[in-house]
Amino acid sequence: MQTQHAKPLGDAERLDWLRLIRSENVGPIVFKQLLQRFRTPAAALEALPSLAGRGGAKRRIRVCTKEVAESELAASRKAGVQLLALPEPGYPPLLRDLEDAPPLLAVLGDPTALTLPSVGIVGARNASANGRRFAEGLAREISEAGFVVASGMARGIDTAAHRGCLPRPSIAVLAGGVDIVYPPENKELHKNLQQAGAVISEIPLGITPQARHFPRRNRLISGLCLGVVIVEAARRSGSLITARFAAEQGRDVFAVPGSPLDPRASGCNHLIREGATLVESASQVLEDLGRFRRQQLATPEPTLDDAPAPAQPGSEREHHNLEDLLSAEPLMVDELVRRSGLPIAAVHNALLDLELAGRIERHPGNRVARLYKAPADPL
The missing domain is CATH 3.40.50.450 (Rossmann fold)
Known part of the structure:
Protein backbone atom coordinates (compact mmCIF):
# COMPACT_ATOMS: atom_id res chain seq x y z
CA MET A 1 0.00 0.00 0.00
CA GLN A 2 1.22 3.44 -0.76
CA THR A 3 2.29 5.75 2.03
CA GLN A 4 -0.61 7.83 3.27
CA HIS A 5 -0.71 11.59 3.47
CA ALA A 6 1.60 13.48 5.79
CA LYS A 7 -0.60 16.52 5.32
CA PRO A 8 -4.18 17.49 6.11
CA LEU A 9 -6.85 15.54 4.26
CA GLY A 10 -8.87 17.25 1.58
CA ASP A 11 -12.55 17.90 2.22
CA ALA A 12 -13.76 15.02 0.03
CA GLU A 13 -11.33 12.55 1.56
CA ARG A 14 -12.18 13.61 5.12
CA LEU A 15 -15.84 13.06 4.31
CA ASP A 16 -15.05 9.51 3.14
CA TRP A 17 -13.03 8.82 6.30
CA LEU A 18 -15.97 9.98 8.41
CA ARG A 19 -18.48 7.94 6.41
CA LEU A 20 -16.40 4.78 6.75
CA ILE A 21 -15.81 4.96 10.52
CA ARG A 22 -19.49 5.83 11.11
CA SER A 23 -20.70 2.83 9.09
CA GLU A 24 -22.16 -0.17 10.89
CA ASN A 25 -19.69 -2.63 12.46
CA VAL A 26 -16.67 -0.59 11.36
CA GLY A 27 -14.39 -0.02 14.34
CA PRO A 28 -10.78 1.21 14.33
CA ILE A 29 -9.20 -2.18 13.50
CA VAL A 30 -11.67 -2.98 10.71
CA PHE A 31 -11.18 0.55 9.35
CA LYS A 32 -7.44 0.04 9.12
CA GLN A 33 -7.81 -3.37 7.49
CA LEU A 34 -10.26 -1.98 4.95
CA LEU A 35 -7.86 0.83 4.09
CA GLN A 36 -5.03 -1.66 3.70
CA ARG A 37 -7.09 -3.87 1.42
CA PHE A 38 -8.89 -1.26 -0.70
CA ARG A 39 -6.38 1.62 -0.60
CA THR A 40 -9.01 4.38 -0.15
CA PRO A 41 -12.07 4.88 2.07
CA ALA A 42 -14.20 5.45 -1.03
CA ALA A 43 -13.35 2.01 -2.41
CA ALA A 44 -13.90 0.43 1.01
CA LEU A 45 -17.35 2.03 1.28
CA GLU A 46 -18.37 0.46 -2.02
CA ALA A 47 -17.16 -2.96 -0.84
CA LEU A 48 -18.86 -3.00 2.58
CA PRO A 49 -22.19 -4.61 1.56
CA SER A 50 -20.54 -7.50 -0.29
CA LEU A 51 -18.01 -8.13 2.49
CA ALA A 52 -20.74 -8.23 5.14
CA GLY A 53 -22.81 -10.55 2.94
CA ARG A 54 -19.88 -12.95 2.62
CA GLY A 55 -19.59 -12.96 6.40
CA GLY A 56 -23.19 -14.08 6.80
CA ALA A 57 -25.00 -10.80 7.56
CA LYS A 58 -28.74 -11.36 7.85
CA ARG A 59 -29.56 -7.93 6.44
CA ARG A 60 -27.84 -5.24 4.41
CA ILE A 61 -25.14 -3.42 6.37
CA ARG A 62 -25.84 0.24 7.18
CA VAL A 63 -23.35 2.44 5.33
CA CYS A 64 -23.13 6.03 6.57
CA THR A 65 -24.56 8.30 3.89
CA LYS A 66 -22.87 11.35 2.46
CA GLU A 67 -25.66 13.54 3.84
CA VAL A 68 -25.26 12.25 7.40
CA ALA A 69 -21.47 12.72 7.30
CA GLU A 70 -21.80 16.23 5.86
CA SER A 71 -24.20 17.11 8.66
CA GLU A 72 -21.69 15.91 11.28
CA LEU A 73 -18.86 17.88 9.64
CA ALA A 74 -21.00 21.01 9.59
CA ALA A 75 -21.95 20.55 13.26
CA SER A 76 -18.28 20.05 14.14
CA ARG A 77 -17.23 23.26 12.39
CA LYS A 78 -20.04 25.18 14.10
CA ALA A 79 -18.91 23.88 17.52
CA GLY A 80 -15.27 24.73 16.83
CA VAL A 81 -14.33 21.03 16.76
CA GLN A 82 -11.53 19.75 14.56
CA LEU A 83 -11.78 16.18 13.25
CA LEU A 84 -8.16 15.05 13.17
CA ALA A 85 -7.39 12.03 10.99
CA LEU A 86 -4.85 9.34 11.88
CA PRO A 87 -2.38 10.10 9.02
CA GLU A 88 -2.31 13.86 9.66
CA PRO A 89 0.79 15.45 11.24
CA GLY A 90 -1.03 16.71 14.35
CA TYR A 91 -2.37 13.29 15.35
CA PRO A 92 -0.92 12.13 18.73
CA ARG A 293 11.36 16.03 29.76
CA ARG A 294 10.65 19.22 27.83
CA GLN A 295 11.05 17.32 24.56
CA GLN A 296 8.40 17.31 21.91
CA LEU A 297 7.96 13.78 20.65
CA ALA A 298 9.33 13.25 17.17
CA THR A 299 6.47 12.78 14.75
CA PRO A 300 7.44 10.20 12.12
CA GLU A 301 5.85 10.40 8.72
CA PRO A 302 2.51 8.67 9.09
CA THR A 303 2.20 5.43 7.18
CA LEU A 304 -0.11 2.50 6.96
CA ASP A 305 1.41 -0.92 6.50
CA ASP A 306 1.86 -2.18 2.99
CA ALA A 307 -0.78 -4.66 2.01
CA PRO A 308 -1.18 -6.95 -0.97
CA ALA A 309 -3.95 -6.60 -3.51
CA PRO A 310 -7.35 -7.75 -2.23
CA ALA A 311 -7.28 -11.47 -1.61
CA GLN A 312 -9.71 -13.89 -3.16
CA PRO A 313 -12.75 -14.27 -0.91
CA GLY A 314 -12.76 -17.28 1.35
CA SER A 315 -15.32 -20.01 1.03
CA GLU A 316 -18.50 -20.08 3.06
CA ARG A 317 -17.15 -23.22 4.73
CA GLU A 318 -14.01 -21.38 5.89
CA HIS A 319 -16.17 -18.66 7.44
CA HIS A 320 -18.30 -21.22 9.26
CA ASN A 321 -15.26 -23.21 10.43
CA LEU A 322 -13.61 -20.12 11.92
CA GLU A 323 -16.84 -19.02 13.58
CA ASP A 324 -17.28 -22.51 15.07
CA LEU A 325 -13.78 -22.30 16.59
CA LEU A 326 -14.74 -19.12 18.45
CA SER A 327 -16.80 -18.67 21.61
CA ALA A 328 -17.79 -15.77 23.83
CA GLU A 329 -14.36 -16.08 25.47
CA PRO A 330 -11.80 -13.99 23.50
CA LEU A 331 -9.17 -16.01 21.62
CA MET A 332 -5.81 -14.82 20.28
CA VAL A 333 -5.83 -14.52 16.49
CA ASP A 334 -2.52 -16.42 16.35
CA GLU A 335 -4.16 -19.31 18.21
CA LEU A 336 -7.10 -19.20 15.82
CA VAL A 337 -4.68 -19.49 12.89
CA ARG A 338 -3.04 -22.51 14.54
CA ARG A 339 -6.33 -24.24 15.29
CA SER A 340 -7.84 -23.60 11.87
CA GLY A 341 -4.81 -24.63 9.83
CA LEU A 342 -5.60 -21.82 7.37
CA PRO A 343 -3.08 -19.28 6.04
CA ILE A 344 -2.79 -16.10 8.10
CA ALA A 345 -4.08 -13.94 5.23
CA ALA A 346 -7.15 -16.15 4.81
CA VAL A 347 -7.94 -15.92 8.54
CA HIS A 348 -7.63 -12.12 8.59
CA ASN A 349 -9.81 -11.76 5.49
CA ALA A 350 -12.47 -14.05 6.96
CA LEU A 351 -12.41 -12.24 10.32
CA LEU A 352 -12.93 -8.93 8.54
CA ASP A 353 -16.00 -10.33 6.76
CA LEU A 354 -17.38 -11.84 9.98
CA GLU A 355 -16.89 -8.63 11.94
CA LEU A 356 -18.64 -6.54 9.30
CA ALA A 357 -21.48 -9.06 9.43
CA GLY A 358 -21.76 -8.48 13.19
CA ARG A 359 -20.88 -12.09 14.02
CA ILE A 360 -17.62 -11.50 15.95
CA GLU A 361 -16.08 -8.66 17.94
CA ARG A 362 -12.53 -7.49 18.61
CA HIS A 363 -10.88 -7.35 22.02
CA PRO A 364 -7.61 -5.72 23.13
CA GLY A 365 -4.46 -7.77 22.65
CA ASN A 366 -5.28 -9.04 19.13
CA ARG A 367 -8.11 -11.26 20.38
CA VAL A 368 -11.52 -12.01 18.91
CA ALA A 369 -14.74 -13.50 20.28
CA ARG A 370 -17.96 -14.80 18.81
CA LEU A 371 -21.04 -12.61 19.07
CA TYR A 372 -24.32 -14.34 19.73
CA LYS A 373 -26.26 -11.17 19.00
CA ALA A 374 -25.43 -8.04 17.06
CA PRO A 375 -23.50 -5.33 18.96
CA ALA A 376 -25.54 -2.34 20.07
CA ASP A 377 -22.82 0.18 19.20
CA PRO A 378 -20.16 -0.06 16.44
CA LEU A 379 -17.92 2.23 18.49
Whole structure:
Protein backbone atom coordinates (compact mmCIF):
# COMPACT_ATOMS: atom_id res chain seq x y z
CA MET A 1 0.00 0.00 0.00
CA GLN A 2 1.22 3.44 -0.76
CA THR A 3 2.29 5.75 2.03
CA GLN A 4 -0.61 7.83 3.27
CA HIS A 5 -0.71 11.59 3.47
CA ALA A 6 1.60 13.48 5.79
CA LYS A 7 -0.60 16.52 5.32
CA PRO A 8 -4.18 17.49 6.11
CA LEU A 9 -6.85 15.54 4.26
CA GLY A 10 -8.87 17.25 1.58
CA ASP A 11 -12.55 17.90 2.22
CA ALA A 12 -13.76 15.02 0.03
CA GLU A 13 -11.33 12.55 1.56
CA ARG A 14 -12.18 13.61 5.12
CA LEU A 15 -15.84 13.06 4.31
CA ASP A 16 -15.05 9.51 3.14
CA TRP A 17 -13.03 8.82 6.30
CA LEU A 18 -15.97 9.98 8.41
CA ARG A 19 -18.48 7.94 6.41
CA LEU A 20 -16.40 4.78 6.75
CA ILE A 21 -15.81 4.96 10.52
CA ARG A 22 -19.49 5.83 11.11
CA SER A 23 -20.70 2.83 9.09
CA GLU A 24 -22.16 -0.17 10.89
CA ASN A 25 -19.69 -2.63 12.46
CA VAL A 26 -16.67 -0.59 11.36
CA GLY A 27 -14.39 -0.02 14.34
CA PRO A 28 -10.78 1.21 14.33
CA ILE A 29 -9.20 -2.18 13.50
CA VAL A 30 -11.67 -2.98 10.71
CA PHE A 31 -11.18 0.55 9.35
CA LYS A 32 -7.44 0.04 9.12
CA GLN A 33 -7.81 -3.37 7.49
CA LEU A 34 -10.26 -1.98 4.95
CA LEU A 35 -7.86 0.83 4.09
CA GLN A 36 -5.03 -1.66 3.70
CA ARG A 37 -7.09 -3.87 1.42
CA PHE A 38 -8.89 -1.26 -0.70
CA ARG A 39 -6.38 1.62 -0.60
CA THR A 40 -9.01 4.38 -0.15
CA PRO A 41 -12.07 4.88 2.07
CA ALA A 42 -14.20 5.45 -1.03
CA ALA A 43 -13.35 2.01 -2.41
CA ALA A 44 -13.90 0.43 1.01
CA LEU A 45 -17.35 2.03 1.28
CA GLU A 46 -18.37 0.46 -2.02
CA ALA A 47 -17.16 -2.96 -0.84
CA LEU A 48 -18.86 -3.00 2.58
CA PRO A 49 -22.19 -4.61 1.56
CA SER A 50 -20.54 -7.50 -0.29
CA LEU A 51 -18.01 -8.13 2.49
CA ALA A 52 -20.74 -8.23 5.14
CA GLY A 53 -22.81 -10.55 2.94
CA ARG A 54 -19.88 -12.95 2.62
CA GLY A 55 -19.59 -12.96 6.40
CA GLY A 56 -23.19 -14.08 6.80
CA ALA A 57 -25.00 -10.80 7.56
CA LYS A 58 -28.74 -11.36 7.85
CA ARG A 59 -29.56 -7.93 6.44
CA ARG A 60 -27.84 -5.24 4.41
CA ILE A 61 -25.14 -3.42 6.37
CA ARG A 62 -25.84 0.24 7.18
CA VAL A 63 -23.35 2.44 5.33
CA CYS A 64 -23.13 6.03 6.57
CA THR A 65 -24.56 8.30 3.89
CA LYS A 66 -22.87 11.35 2.46
CA GLU A 67 -25.66 13.54 3.84
CA VAL A 68 -25.26 12.25 7.40
CA ALA A 69 -21.47 12.72 7.30
CA GLU A 70 -21.80 16.23 5.86
CA SER A 71 -24.20 17.11 8.66
CA GLU A 72 -21.69 15.91 11.28
CA LEU A 73 -18.86 17.88 9.64
CA ALA A 74 -21.00 21.01 9.59
CA ALA A 75 -21.95 20.55 13.26
CA SER A 76 -18.28 20.05 14.14
CA ARG A 77 -17.23 23.26 12.39
CA LYS A 78 -20.04 25.18 14.10
CA ALA A 79 -18.91 23.88 17.52
CA GLY A 80 -15.27 24.73 16.83
CA VAL A 81 -14.33 21.03 16.76
CA GLN A 82 -11.53 19.75 14.56
CA LEU A 83 -11.78 16.18 13.25
CA LEU A 84 -8.16 15.05 13.17
CA ALA A 85 -7.39 12.03 10.99
CA LEU A 86 -4.85 9.34 11.88
CA PRO A 87 -2.38 10.10 9.02
CA GLU A 88 -2.31 13.86 9.66
CA PRO A 89 0.79 15.45 11.24
CA GLY A 90 -1.03 16.71 14.35
CA TYR A 91 -2.37 13.29 15.35
CA PRO A 92 -0.92 12.13 18.73
CA PRO A 93 2.23 10.15 17.79
CA LEU A 94 2.03 7.51 20.54
CA LEU A 95 -1.68 6.96 19.96
CA ARG A 96 -1.08 6.45 16.24
CA ASP A 97 1.02 3.35 16.99
CA LEU A 98 -1.89 1.45 18.56
CA GLU A 99 -3.58 -1.24 16.49
CA ASP A 100 -6.95 0.24 17.46
CA ALA A 101 -6.05 3.93 17.12
CA PRO A 102 -9.17 5.96 16.28
CA PRO A 103 -9.20 6.89 12.59
CA LEU A 104 -10.70 10.26 13.55
CA LEU A 105 -10.35 12.23 16.78
CA ALA A 106 -12.67 15.09 17.65
CA VAL A 107 -10.55 17.88 19.17
CA LEU A 108 -11.94 20.88 21.02
CA GLY A 109 -9.20 23.34 21.97
CA ASP A 110 -5.54 23.43 20.96
CA PRO A 111 -4.49 20.29 19.00
CA THR A 112 -0.78 21.07 19.47
CA ALA A 113 -1.14 19.80 23.06
CA LEU A 114 -1.62 16.32 21.58
CA THR A 115 1.90 16.25 20.13
CA LEU A 116 3.67 16.93 23.46
CA PRO A 117 4.90 14.19 25.82
CA SER A 118 2.08 13.22 28.16
CA VAL A 119 1.56 11.51 31.52
CA GLY A 120 -1.81 10.10 32.53
CA ILE A 121 -3.20 10.62 36.03
CA VAL A 122 -6.43 8.79 36.90
CA GLY A 123 -8.18 7.45 39.97
CA ALA A 124 -11.30 7.10 42.04
CA ARG A 125 -14.38 9.23 41.53
CA ASN A 126 -15.18 9.06 45.26
CA ALA A 127 -11.64 10.12 46.10
CA SER A 128 -10.55 11.15 49.57
CA ALA A 129 -9.57 14.74 50.31
CA ASN A 130 -5.93 13.60 50.66
CA GLY A 131 -6.11 11.75 47.36
CA ARG A 132 -7.45 14.78 45.51
CA ARG A 133 -4.82 17.01 47.12
CA PHE A 134 -2.04 14.58 46.16
CA ALA A 135 -3.30 14.27 42.55
CA GLU A 136 -3.52 18.04 42.16
CA GLY A 137 0.01 18.57 43.47
CA LEU A 138 1.36 15.69 41.39
CA ALA A 139 -0.19 17.10 38.22
CA ARG A 140 1.12 20.58 38.97
CA GLU A 141 4.71 19.39 39.37
CA ILE A 142 4.57 17.12 36.31
CA SER A 143 3.15 19.90 34.13
CA GLU A 144 5.74 22.36 35.44
CA ALA A 145 8.41 19.89 34.28
CA GLY A 146 7.15 20.14 30.70
CA PHE A 147 4.73 17.25 30.38
CA VAL A 148 1.06 17.46 29.45
CA VAL A 149 -1.23 15.63 31.87
CA ALA A 150 -4.03 13.52 30.39
CA SER A 151 -7.06 12.33 32.31
CA GLY A 152 -10.77 11.62 31.90
CA MET A 153 -12.40 14.73 33.48
CA ALA A 154 -14.37 12.48 35.83
CA ARG A 155 -15.18 13.44 39.40
CA GLY A 156 -12.50 13.00 42.04
CA ILE A 157 -8.91 12.31 41.03
CA ASP A 158 -9.36 13.18 37.33
CA THR A 159 -10.83 16.60 38.10
CA ALA A 160 -8.10 17.31 40.66
CA ALA A 161 -5.39 16.38 38.14
CA HIS A 162 -6.77 18.70 35.47
CA ARG A 163 -7.12 21.58 37.93
CA GLY A 164 -3.57 21.07 39.14
CA CYS A 165 -2.23 21.73 35.63
CA LEU A 166 -4.05 24.99 34.96
CA PRO A 167 -3.10 27.32 33.38
CA ARG A 168 -0.66 24.88 31.72
CA PRO A 169 -1.94 22.44 29.07
CA SER A 170 -3.97 19.39 29.99
CA ILE A 171 -5.87 16.86 27.86
CA ALA A 172 -9.31 15.58 28.80
CA VAL A 173 -10.38 12.36 27.08
CA LEU A 174 -14.16 11.96 27.15
CA ALA A 175 -16.42 8.92 26.89
CA GLY A 176 -19.08 10.98 25.11
CA GLY A 177 -19.02 13.71 22.52
CA VAL A 178 -16.56 16.55 23.19
CA ASP A 179 -19.52 18.93 23.41
CA ILE A 180 -21.12 17.00 26.28
CA VAL A 181 -19.97 18.17 29.72
CA TYR A 182 -19.86 15.20 32.08
CA PRO A 183 -20.16 15.43 35.00
CA PRO A 184 -22.26 18.62 34.69
CA GLU A 185 -20.45 20.37 37.54
CA ASN A 186 -17.27 20.41 35.41
CA LYS A 187 -18.70 22.94 32.96
CA GLU A 188 -16.15 25.61 33.93
CA LEU A 189 -13.30 23.07 33.85
CA HIS A 190 -14.41 21.94 30.37
CA LYS A 191 -14.21 25.56 29.22
CA ASN A 192 -10.80 26.11 30.84
CA LEU A 193 -9.37 22.96 29.26
CA GLN A 194 -10.30 24.24 25.79
CA GLN A 195 -8.27 27.36 26.50
CA ALA A 196 -5.33 25.55 28.11
CA GLY A 197 -5.04 22.24 26.28
CA ALA A 198 -7.66 20.12 24.56
CA VAL A 199 -10.80 18.05 25.05
CA ILE A 200 -10.85 14.99 22.78
CA SER A 201 -13.04 11.98 21.97
CA GLU A 202 -13.63 9.38 19.26
CA ILE A 203 -17.38 9.47 20.00
CA PRO A 204 -19.63 11.60 17.72
CA LEU A 205 -20.88 14.99 18.90
CA GLY A 206 -24.01 15.03 20.99
CA ILE A 207 -23.58 11.48 22.35
CA THR A 208 -23.96 11.22 26.14
CA PRO A 209 -21.37 8.98 27.88
CA GLN A 210 -22.53 5.39 28.27
CA ALA A 211 -21.04 2.56 30.30
CA ARG A 212 -19.72 0.67 27.27
CA HIS A 213 -17.80 3.75 26.11
CA PHE A 214 -15.61 4.13 29.21
CA PRO A 215 -13.19 1.24 28.56
CA ARG A 216 -12.59 2.61 25.07
CA ARG A 217 -12.00 6.05 26.58
CA ASN A 218 -9.54 4.51 29.07
CA ARG A 219 -7.41 2.92 26.34
CA LEU A 220 -7.09 6.37 24.72
CA ILE A 221 -5.83 7.94 27.96
CA SER A 222 -3.10 5.32 28.31
CA GLY A 223 -2.37 5.31 24.58
CA LEU A 224 -1.64 9.05 24.58
CA CYS A 225 0.87 8.77 27.39
CA LEU A 226 4.38 7.61 28.18
CA GLY A 227 3.11 6.40 31.53
CA VAL A 228 0.00 6.38 33.71
CA VAL A 229 -0.23 7.15 37.45
CA ILE A 230 -3.09 5.58 39.45
CA VAL A 231 -3.70 7.66 42.59
CA GLU A 232 -6.67 5.92 44.27
CA ALA A 233 -8.61 2.94 42.97
CA ALA A 234 -10.71 0.14 44.38
CA ARG A 235 -10.06 -3.40 43.17
CA ARG A 236 -12.92 -3.19 40.65
CA SER A 237 -12.20 0.39 39.59
CA GLY A 238 -12.19 1.50 35.98
CA SER A 239 -8.77 3.00 36.69
CA LEU A 240 -7.38 -0.53 36.83
CA ILE A 241 -8.68 -1.02 33.29
CA THR A 242 -6.61 2.01 32.29
CA ALA A 243 -3.59 0.46 34.03
CA ARG A 244 -4.13 -2.83 32.18
CA PHE A 245 -4.35 -1.05 28.85
CA ALA A 246 -1.17 0.87 29.69
CA ALA A 247 0.71 -2.35 30.42
CA GLU A 248 -0.57 -3.96 27.19
CA GLN A 249 0.49 -0.88 25.23
CA GLY A 250 3.99 -0.93 26.71
CA ARG A 251 3.52 2.18 28.85
CA ASP A 252 4.93 2.66 32.34
CA VAL A 253 2.44 2.04 35.15
CA PHE A 254 2.79 3.93 38.44
CA ALA A 255 0.65 3.54 41.55
CA VAL A 256 0.34 5.54 44.78
CA PRO A 257 0.21 3.25 47.84
CA GLY A 258 -2.43 3.65 50.53
CA SER A 259 -3.74 2.28 53.78
CA PRO A 260 -4.86 -1.37 53.65
CA LEU A 261 -7.89 -0.22 55.66
CA ASP A 262 -9.09 2.07 52.84
CA PRO A 263 -10.91 0.25 49.98
CA ARG A 264 -9.88 3.10 47.68
CA ALA A 265 -6.24 2.03 48.11
CA SER A 266 -6.72 -1.68 47.45
CA GLY A 267 -6.44 -1.37 43.67
CA CYS A 268 -3.23 0.64 43.82
CA ASN A 269 -1.68 -1.70 46.39
CA HIS A 270 -2.58 -4.63 44.13
CA LEU A 271 -0.93 -2.95 41.14
CA ILE A 272 2.25 -2.46 43.15
CA ARG A 273 2.30 -6.14 44.13
CA GLU A 274 1.88 -6.96 40.43
CA GLY A 275 4.91 -4.87 39.46
CA ALA A 276 3.73 -1.26 39.07
CA THR A 277 6.21 1.40 40.19
CA LEU A 278 5.42 2.72 43.67
CA VAL A 279 5.06 6.52 43.60
CA GLU A 280 5.22 8.87 46.57
CA SER A 281 6.19 12.06 44.71
CA ALA A 282 6.27 13.62 41.27
CA SER A 283 10.06 13.40 41.22
CA GLN A 284 9.86 9.60 41.02
CA VAL A 285 7.66 9.79 37.90
CA LEU A 286 9.88 12.47 36.38
CA GLU A 287 12.99 10.45 37.08
CA ASP A 288 11.63 7.45 35.18
CA LEU A 289 10.37 9.57 32.29
CA GLY A 290 13.15 12.17 32.48
CA ARG A 291 14.55 11.42 29.06
CA PHE A 292 11.40 12.96 27.58
CA ARG A 293 11.36 16.03 29.76
CA ARG A 294 10.65 19.22 27.83
CA GLN A 295 11.05 17.32 24.56
CA GLN A 296 8.40 17.31 21.91
CA LEU A 297 7.96 13.78 20.65
CA ALA A 298 9.33 13.25 17.17
CA THR A 299 6.47 12.78 14.75
CA PRO A 300 7.44 10.20 12.12
CA GLU A 301 5.85 10.40 8.72
CA PRO A 302 2.51 8.67 9.09
CA THR A 303 2.20 5.43 7.18
CA LEU A 304 -0.11 2.50 6.96
CA ASP A 305 1.41 -0.92 6.50
CA ASP A 306 1.86 -2.18 2.99
CA ALA A 307 -0.78 -4.66 2.01
CA PRO A 308 -1.18 -6.95 -0.97
CA ALA A 309 -3.95 -6.60 -3.51
CA PRO A 310 -7.35 -7.75 -2.23
CA ALA A 311 -7.28 -11.47 -1.61
CA GLN A 312 -9.71 -13.89 -3.16
CA PRO A 313 -12.75 -14.27 -0.91
CA GLY A 314 -12.76 -17.28 1.35
CA SER A 315 -15.32 -20.01 1.03
CA GLU A 316 -18.50 -20.08 3.06
CA ARG A 317 -17.15 -23.22 4.73
CA GLU A 318 -14.01 -21.38 5.89
CA HIS A 319 -16.17 -18.66 7.44
CA HIS A 320 -18.30 -21.22 9.26
CA ASN A 321 -15.26 -23.21 10.43
CA LEU A 322 -13.61 -20.12 11.92
CA GLU A 323 -16.84 -19.02 13.58
CA ASP A 324 -17.28 -22.51 15.07
CA LEU A 325 -13.78 -22.30 16.59
CA LEU A 326 -14.74 -19.12 18.45
CA SER A 327 -16.80 -18.67 21.61
CA ALA A 328 -17.79 -15.77 23.83
CA GLU A 329 -14.36 -16.08 25.47
CA PRO A 330 -11.80 -13.99 23.50
CA LEU A 331 -9.17 -16.01 21.62
CA MET A 332 -5.81 -14.82 20.28
CA VAL A 333 -5.83 -14.52 16.49
CA ASP A 334 -2.52 -16.42 16.35
CA GLU A 335 -4.16 -19.31 18.21
CA LEU A 336 -7.10 -19.20 15.82
CA VAL A 337 -4.68 -19.49 12.89
CA ARG A 338 -3.04 -22.51 14.54
CA ARG A 339 -6.33 -24.24 15.29
CA SER A 340 -7.84 -23.60 11.87
CA GLY A 341 -4.81 -24.63 9.83
CA LEU A 342 -5.60 -21.82 7.37
CA PRO A 343 -3.08 -19.28 6.04
CA ILE A 344 -2.79 -16.10 8.10
CA ALA A 345 -4.08 -13.94 5.23
CA ALA A 346 -7.15 -16.15 4.81
CA VAL A 347 -7.94 -15.92 8.54
CA HIS A 348 -7.63 -12.12 8.59
CA ASN A 349 -9.81 -11.76 5.49
CA ALA A 350 -12.47 -14.05 6.96
CA LEU A 351 -12.41 -12.24 10.32
CA LEU A 352 -12.93 -8.93 8.54
CA ASP A 353 -16.00 -10.33 6.76
CA LEU A 354 -17.38 -11.84 9.98
CA GLU A 355 -16.89 -8.63 11.94
CA LEU A 356 -18.64 -6.54 9.30
CA ALA A 357 -21.48 -9.06 9.43
CA GLY A 358 -21.76 -8.48 13.19
CA ARG A 359 -20.88 -12.09 14.02
CA ILE A 360 -17.62 -11.50 15.95
CA GLU A 361 -16.08 -8.66 17.94
CA ARG A 362 -12.53 -7.49 18.61
CA HIS A 363 -10.88 -7.35 22.02
CA PRO A 364 -7.61 -5.72 23.13
CA GLY A 365 -4.46 -7.77 22.65
CA ASN A 366 -5.28 -9.04 19.13
CA ARG A 367 -8.11 -11.26 20.38
CA VAL A 368 -11.52 -12.01 18.91
CA ALA A 369 -14.74 -13.50 20.28
CA ARG A 370 -17.96 -14.80 18.81
CA LEU A 371 -21.04 -12.61 19.07
CA TYR A 372 -24.32 -14.34 19.73
CA LYS A 373 -26.26 -11.17 19.00
CA ALA A 374 -25.43 -8.04 17.06
CA PRO A 375 -23.50 -5.33 18.96
CA ALA A 376 -25.54 -2.34 20.07
CA ASP A 377 -22.82 0.18 19.20
CA PRO A 378 -20.16 -0.06 16.44
CA LEU A 379 -17.92 2.23 18.49
